Amino acid sequence: MAKNAVQWEQTPKLPPSHYVDSRIYTDNQLFQEEREKVFNKCWYIACHESEIPNACDYRTFQHPGGAPLIIVRGEDMQVRSFYNICPHRGNTLLYDPVGNAKRITCIFHAWSFDAQGNCVDITREEQGYQKRFCKADAALREVKTEVGYGGFVWVNTDDSSESLKDYIGAAMSELEPYINMPLEVFHYHRAIVDTNFKLWHDTNSEFYHDYMHYFNRVTGMMQPGYFDRKCVGYDNGHVLVGSMEIKYDAYEGSKQRGIGWPGLAQGGWILIDLFPGMTYNLRTSVLRMDTMIPLGPNKVMIEYRGMGLKSDTPEERAQRIFDHNTIWGPFGRNLHEDLLGVQGQGRAMRENTDSRWVLHGREENSTIHDEIGMRHYYAEWSRRMGRKAFDPYGEKRVTAAA
Amino acid sequence: MLDRTAVEELVYQSCLLLDEKDFKAYLDLCSEQFRYTITAHSPEIRKDMIWLDHDKAGMQTLLTQLPRHNSDHSPLTRHANVYTVNFDQAQKQAQVVSVLQVFKTDLDGGATVLFAVGKYLDTVTLNGDKPTLAKRVVKLDTRMLGIGYHIPF
Numbered sequence: 001m002a003k004n005a006v007q008w009e010q011t012p013k014l015p016p017s018h019y020v021d022s023r024i025y026t027d028n029q030l031f032q033e034e035r036e037k038v039f040n041k042c043w044y045i046a047c048h049e050s051e052i053p054n055a056c057d058y059r060t061f062q063h064p065g066g067a068p069l070i071i072v073r074g075e076d077m078q079v080r081s082f083y084n085i086c087p088h089r090g091n092t093l094l095y096d097p098v099g100n101a102k103r104i105t106c107i108f109h110a111w112s113f114d115a116q117g118n119c120v121d122i123t124r125e126e127q128g129y130q131k132r133f134c135k136a137d138a139a140l141r142e143v144k145t146e147v148g149y150g151g152f153v154w155v156n157t158d159d160s161s162e163s164l165k166d167y168i169g170a171a172m173s174e175l176e177p178y179i180n181m182p183l184e185v186f187h188y189h190r191a192i193v194d195t196n197f198k199l200w201h202d203t204n205s206e207f208y209h210d211y212m213h214y215f216n217r218v219t220g221m222m223q224p225g226y227f228d229r230k231c232v233g234y235d236n237g238h239v240l241v242g243s244m245e246i247k248y249d250a251y252e253g254s255k256q257r258g259i260g261w262p263g264l265a266q267g268g269w270i271l272i273d274l275f276p277g278m279t280y281n282l283r284t285s286v287l288r289m290d291t292m293i294p295l296g297p298n299k300v301m302i303e304y305r306g307m308g309l310k311s312d313t314p315e316e317r318a319q320r321i322f323d324h325n326t327i328w329g330p331f332g333r334n335l336h337e338d339l340l341g342v343q344g345q346g347r348a349m350r351e352n353t354d355s356r357w358v359l360h361g362r363e364e365n366s367t368i369h370d371e372i373g374m375r376h377y378y379a380e381w382s383r384r385m386g387r388k389a390f391d392p393y394g395e396k397r398v399t400a401a402a
Numbered sequence: 403m404l405d406r407t408a409v410e411e412l413v414y415q416s417c418l419l420l421d422e423k424d425f426k427a428y429l430d431l432c433s434e435q436f437r438y439t440i441t442a443h444s445p446e447i448r449k450d451m452i453w454l455d456h457d458k459a460g461m462q463t464l465l466t467q468l469p470r471h472n473s474d475h476s477p478l479t480r481h482a483n484v485y486t487v488n489f490d491q492a493q494k495q496a497q498v499v500s501v502l503q504v505f506k507t508d509l510d511g512g513a514t515v516l517f518a519v520g521k522y523l524d525t526v527t528l529n530g531d532k533p534t535l536a537k538r539v540v541k542l543d544t545r546m547l548g549i550g551y552h553i554p555f
Contacts, residue, residue: 050447051446051448059446097445097446098445098447098448186447187451188444188446188451189442189451189453189545190545190546191547191549192548193549212472213472214470215471321451321455325452325453325454329453329454330453331440331551331552331554332550333467333552336471336473336549337473340473340549341472343549
């Protein structure tokens with residue numbers, strides 16, 4: 001029987017941990033708080049070290065907390081990060097996404113900086129500032145930076161944050177043996193989608209949406225053991241989706257998967273979601289990395305990287321690229337379906353659409369159609385935000401018997 | 403020897419048939435050695451990328467399976483302009499460069515937006531009574547395709 005307006009407003013008949021108020025996906029005030037309390041407190045992947053292989057190579061990065069960053073490899077080969085903001089008049093220092101700059105020189109008034117963030121030149125310094133202000137006063141704002149977990153460059157804008165190692169904890173333990181060799185990015189593209197960033201992370205956290213994918217329906221759910229994979233939650237909101245071997249033979253066009261990944265079983269699959277918006281996805285012969293840059297409560301930019309081994313032969317690399325594109329490329333069969341799904345959520349959950357609750361209530365012994373991964377994520381979100389995901393405004397409006 | 407008009411009509415016909423999702427007729431324009439590739443250059447990672455790469459059998463499989471997938475049903479309109487046709491009489495081939503614009507029209511309301519721009523780099527075989535596509539490289543300038551699309555350009 002369909003619900004009337006009052007019934008629609010009632011909280012679901014589930015424990016409060018098993019649903020969220022949909023306003024956490026639409027409210028701009030909450031989004032601004034997320035930037036401050038979540039993204040500017042957590043470690044985040046900015047790029048991969050293979051994108052800046054040489055001394056003075058740089059890469060720009062729009063940090064999800066808001067600050068534009070420069071990731072630069074110094075002449076000492078150490079990777080550092082700085083605000084991409086001139087301390088003089090607030091201009092953008094580097095405009096191109098990549099480049100090589102022994103000196104970072106602002107185009108506006110030609111103040112110049114080295115790859116360690118020191119100001120090395122203020123044009124007509126003495127005439128303008130006499131002794132009141134000098135190069136030592138004009139250094140760049142450095143951001144904590146570490147390289148790890150497959151050679152990714154991680155940044156944290158919180159100077160007092162825990163170490164990357166402490167932040168990740170044991171969450172990467174199952175994947176680490178497979179990514180401890182030099183990796184290389186072979187694919188990069190972005191998608192801007194009108195949806196909330198958490199909804200993309202949700203999609204990466206549950207496999208119940210197998211029903212959306214023809215590919216998964218024929219390769220996954222039909223095979224024994226598919227539903228036995230366990231989701232494991234770790235500190236700080238990270239989640240591992242247990243590994244398995246996928247039998248691709250049932251999907252025409254995906255039978256030839258010869259190269260695999262060192263140490264990983266043929267057809268193997270390990271997926272790890274890292275709070276608040278990153279996903280390592282090692283499947284068969286390719287590591288895919290998703291990083292999300294939220295642009296607003298209902299707009300997210302997702303960066304997709306496809307990774308192979310730096311030691312790949314041309315033939316091996318070609319096979320990885322083929323495997324990647326078949327499923328995950330911009331014309332791939334799964335990625336488009338996943339994005340279509342979260343775009344639909346964004347369309348239905350815009351502000352004022354009167355969407356009320358999103359259910360995370362499936363319990364299946366912590367296996368992959370259990371929605372425990374999302375419950376784990378929103379417990380951490382609630383802790384960091386100081387708001388309950390099911391009652392973000394403290395309205396205490398539980399109206400249905402759970 | 404086939405003339406430039408026949409080559410141009412092949413390119414335009416390929417656009418019309420894909421727009422109409424008449425995949426069988428599209429593949430009938432292609433020779434048995436047909437190779438289809440979508441490429442793009444990423445300044446971010448300083449690399450040329452391949453986004454799709456199939457022989458004729460691979461394209462046949464891809465196009466057969468697409469209707470089974472969930473997909474954006476907004477129709478695409480491919481607009482090509484043939485810029486250059488260079489005939490190789492000895493090889494009985496032509497190298498064809500066309501600029502490509504792809505528009506997407508929303509099903510709901512019918513608003514049209516520019517979806518992608520790039521080039522077709524075609525190799526056309528001329529040894530029959532009509533030209534056939536032996537190779538098509540879709541070299542995309544656009545790299546941001548939103549939620550993507552299942553049907554190749």
